[in-house]
Amino acid sequence: MLVATAGHVDHGKTSLIRALTGVETDRLPEEKARGISIDLGFAYWRPDDGPMIGFVDVPGHERFVRTMIAGLSGVGFAMVIVAADDGVMPQTREHVRILDLLGVNSGLVVVTKVDAVDAGRPAEVAHDMAELLAGTTLERSPTFEVSSLTGSGIRQLGATLRQARETKGAKPEQNFRLSIDRAFSVTGTGTVVTGTVLAGQAATGEALLLSPMGREVRLRGMQSGDRKVESIGAGERCAINLVGVEIGEIHRGDWLVAPVAHAPTSRIEARVTILADRAAPLRHDSRVHLHIGTADLVARVQMPRQKGLDPGVAGSVVLVLDAPTQAASGDRFVLRDSSGRELLGGGVVLDPLATNHRRSVSEREGRAAALALANPADKLAALASAPGIEPDARWFAQACNLTPSTMTALLEGHVLAGKSRAIVVSSARHAALGDRLIAALADHHARHPDESGLPLSAARAVLEEPVSSDLFAGLLGDLSAQGRIETAGALLRLPGHSARFSEAENAFWRRAIGLAEERALVTITAAELARDHRLGEPAVQAMLQRRRTNGDLWQVTDGKFMLRDHVAALVALAAELDAGSGAGFTAAQFRDVSGIGRNFIIQLLEFFDRIGVTRRSGEIRRMRGAWQAVVGMAPPWRKPAS
Structure with missing residues (x-):
């Protein structure tokens, strides 16, 4: 399990991790001199020789918020830390908002420095935190009162973290993805990158791609929790020694991905919510900072058929990036203003491979509603059964970062119905389309016995929903193979039907x-x-x-x-x-x-x-x-x- 800290500067995040694990996460000379965290820090704890708990110590100062967001990549559990003497402060509020926007729904509140205040003060701060968390993903999180100096409450906090570790579930099978947060060179070893594995698995000796540049690299060696390992998986923090790339070619925000998952994108369809207390809406074509994975990218927000997105209202947008990145449907992100200083809101990726293809309002809304579902199986079922939507199997697997075996399993109960593309249609919808066409042909033959069949152009119209020529051709091929229809040039007819000639x-x-x-x-x-x-x-x-x-x-x-x-x-x-x-x-x-x-x-x-x-x-x-x-x-x- 990977745990991230959150909270205002000088509220005791680094001291708390040191009290729990014995590890000092401030590694830079400037951090030690100033007494505040500037970059991401990491610690690893193996209580009772059980599975490891990793900690990401994020900066609390407002100047380093983008570094704080990068530290949350792949984190599923948060400790919101607030000092008993200061109470709720500006960065406490901002960090809670960011955790909520990123969908972090497991965590706890830690009131620190209880040794420095009167006996009733920690309860007041806990009450203020409960109000702050109300309505967020961390609502009703348990609260602990601790002192890193005296050790009070540390044992109880550690016991709760161990219990939370045992309840973390596995993610659906996906291809390997890791968003890089640090890159450095080690004498005698070479290029090393660090990050949290968001999905999939990788092993020593395996070939991956550095994305979005597409450079092939090989995993020479790996460490997780300061130990050498032969493989790593989703949720694990690791350091990887790479062969095939120089340190100057890697930047925070780059990705290590399985070759099949490499799909750089500069257009992302997303569901965005602007903070409810903002004074003005987010306007069409606004420039923003997009924080996704560990990357901080500049993007323009395009809003089909609307001028802006009002505060507190969720809406579908397209993010047009200045530079490409990797993304998958379901990824969470944060938006800040064009200066990178003000938090605007955030959202979830719907289609990471969005095109500029124009769609009808009903198709666009139907796709967005389906892609907003959390489970890939539910996404595919909704897309495949919705009239007028024709999901391509290859696109869906790429967009959701699914392994071939996972995609094959998801296709059960569906039909690949396209002629030149693998269009996924639910079995029920496919059968209904075929039945409508057969019924229309029977009716046409009854009313026009002297005609050989129904023109193809008219046949598409009787299906009662928009159908592409590709899907229509596939449907005709399936029905012909089943012996249910015959084609005669540009005409369709039921088997055995012929026009009456003298x-x-x-x-x-x-x-x-x-x-x-x-x-x-x-x-x-x-x-x-x-x-x-x-x-x-x-x-x-x-x-x-x-x-x-x-x-x-x-x-x-x-x-x-x-x-x-x-x-x-x-x-x-x-x-x-x-x-x-x-x-x-x-x-x-x-x-x-x-x-x-x-x-x-x-x-x-x-x-x-x-x-x-x-x-x-x-x-x-x-x-x-x-x-x-x-x-x-x-x-x-x-x-x-x-």
């Missing part, structure tokens, strides 16, 4: 297909078929339009038609060409692989653009993600032998 129309169509395949025709026209079948061109044109509506044909230009399977094969060829190059393809490249003349190639590619299977940028075309949902699946077109 025997003459069917005979004509069989002859038209035979002619196209016999002559290896890319296109067919009404004029050609009318001449070959000795029919009137208007009658042939009408029959072709009926077949187009039925999904058997595509109309590429005003007069040119193509068989459905031929279009699907040519689109598959374009996708093969795009995937092979990795950078798209030109009209000339597609002409060469297809064997189709240049004049019609241009018309064909423009047709591909119109129906939404390709996207043109200058002379280059790239495939769109859900092209299979538009034209169906087919083997790639092969150039006819010359």
Whole structure:
């Protein structure tokens, strides 16, 4: 267990740790000369040879508040210390607010220097502290009255800390993360960093990444509690000897992370609460200091569709950072003003990998509410079941810093429903979408028996919730694989359904297909078929339009038609060409692989653009993600032998 002190300067934090552990945490000459803590100090205590209790002694002076906040990284237990002679002071109040903003909900109050006051004074101070803590995460914390000088109350305080140590629970399995609070060089050893492990485990010899720079480093050796160890885990304070990086390349606020967890970000979606007693709201685009992990970063606060955030009101914002950092959904942080002197408020990270993608109000609010849940399983369940929200499994695992095995376990009860992305949808929601589509097709067939199916564009509308083309394509693929629907070009239908054609129309169509395949025709026209079948061109044109509506044909230009399977094969060829190059393809490249003349190639590619299977940028075309949902699946077109 890791315990942090909090409280005003000269209220006896360092003396109390020395009385408990026998360790002097003030190590700097200036600290010893001035009698106050300037930087973070650390002590380790193993009472009764049981599990270690670590102490982080933070500075109490107002000039070192950012150092105090850095010392709270990874701490889950706090001792709020107040001297009996002074009572509650400005930094007592500020430190309590910071602990509350960071969500530290386990702790106790220690009234020190009781030997220096009258008998009734400690009780008065304890009462004042109870009022100060009311409504915070540390409300109803037990109070101890001690004297570090005489030892009064120290034994009882130590017994309570030992009991608290035994009740600390494990965190969900996550990848290794440590926020660095110190870096120094040791002669004969090299670069050493210290910090508290926020999540995961690491072992000697393992390769990690120094983030956000992305430098690979190796763990040569480690100490925890002043003892050499072979591995470290969440909640442990440690010193790590690194290979592969120089001391001048590391700064307080950098991270050591497992390679899979390396995801530097400069945009963080967060839930923020401004202190209730502030006189003015936090305005859109304000510059602030963001304290997250051990880092102190400058950021701009962007507020979608609002001008400001009123005091005491929680709201969703996007923090745009001047420099990248690491973060995970659920991380707590503190905000100070642009000068770094005034406490503004704080909050929790929702999406550490926020983009500038515009979302509807309902989607934005739904995502924020889901990501604000504490448990990753609850977050995913809420996202996967909410209409209009399409969480990507890879994004979610990265945002929540989950190991692959943890993510696999969380996916039970969900469906990966996207075509090109692993979109997570709850099994119930996925089944409901499929049932709605099946019901809509049955209704359409009953009302329009002469039509071959429901147009794809209309099919998405019947789902009763916003669905991306990617998720829609995945849904169609799943239903097709189950044999519940069939695709016919740009139409959907239930298996076995077909439009009603006369025997003459069917005979004509069989002859038209035979002619196209016999002559290896890319296109067919009404004029050609009318001449070959000795029919009137208007009658042939009408029959072709009926077949187009039925999904058997595509109309590429005003007069040119193509068989459905031929279009699907040519689109598959374009996708093969795009995937092979990795950078798209030109009209000339597609002409060469297809064997189709240049004049019609241009018309064909423009047709591909119109129906939404390709996207043109200058002379280059790239495939769109859900092209299979538009034209169906087919083997790639092969150039006819010359």
